[in-house]
Amino acid sequence: xxxxxxxxxxxxxxxxxxxxxYRRGMELNExxxxxxxxxxxxxxxxTRMGFAHAMVLMAxxxxxxxxxxxxxxxxxxxxxxxxxxxxxxLIEIRxxxxxxxxxxxEAVVIAKNLSxxxxxxATKSFLAVLNSTxxxxxxxxxxxxxxxxxxxxxxxxxALRGLGLTIGAGNPIHKLIEQEK
Numbered sequence: 804x805x806x807x808x809x810x811x812x813x814x815x816x817x818x819x820x821x822x823x824x825y826r827r828g829m830e831l832n833e834x835x836x837x838x839x840x841x842x843x844x845x846x847x848x849x850t851r852m853g854f855a856h857a858m859v860l861m862a863x864x865x866x867x868x869x870x871x872x873x874x875x876x877x878x879x880x881x882x883x884x885x886x887x888x889x890x891x892x893l894i895e896i897r898x899x900x901x902x903x904x905x906x907x908x909e910a911v912v913i914a915k916n917l918s919x920x921x922x923x924x925a926t927k928s929f930l931a932v933l934n935s936t937x938x939x940x941x942x943x944x945x946x947x948x949x950x951x952x953x954x955x956x957x958x959x960x961x962a963l964r965g966l967g968l969t970i971g972a973g974n975p976i977h978k979l980i981e982q983e984k
Contacts, residue, residue: 818886821869821872822886822889822890822893824865824866824869825866825869825893826893826896827866828863828866828867828869829893829896829897829900831859831863831866832856832859832900833900835855835856835858835859836852836855836856836859836900836903838855839851839852839855840852840903840907845907845910845911845913845914845915846911846914846915846968848907848910849904849907849908849910849911849963850959850963852903852904852907853904853929853933853959853962853963854955854956854959856904856930856933857933857936857954857955857956857958857959858951858952858955860933860934860936860937860940861936861940861942861951861954861955862951864937864940864942867934867936867937868937901926901927901930904926904929904930905922905923905926908922908925908926908929908966909922911966911968912925912966915968917966917967917968918967919966919967925965925966928965929962929963929965929966930962932958932961932962932965933958933959933962935958936954936958940954
């Protein structure tokens, strides 16, 4: 509902606005995941972090789409020199966020004696499964919170299976998620 004048009063250009939205998207992600960083059990920590990430992806889709566009801009080098510096700063914030997941995944790999090959590739693949909702998920007007939670739990189950974890009957993920209510 903001006027164009109001927007440009706070942001000098479309690029500045884009970067502000990107930064806010990263803040939303970090706020969602941070409460679980100190969880003692590695699998519980990763599960709660992954679930929180999946939920914020669905709840804040416009911000998450800007994050995906920012990564694409970085990969293609499609910025001029001045915005590139800001984009590199934002990509560094994203790398720090990814590092939180890398450390959690590494702890699970050690605790469960998993063989995942490269921790870096495992982390990127884990997040890619969760982040894919940006491309296929569309919130429905009558969709309940429970339906969103179920989608997030399913996404997380697929991501954990990709690490080599057996997630079957009596899925501990769904039990943990129930505790989050």
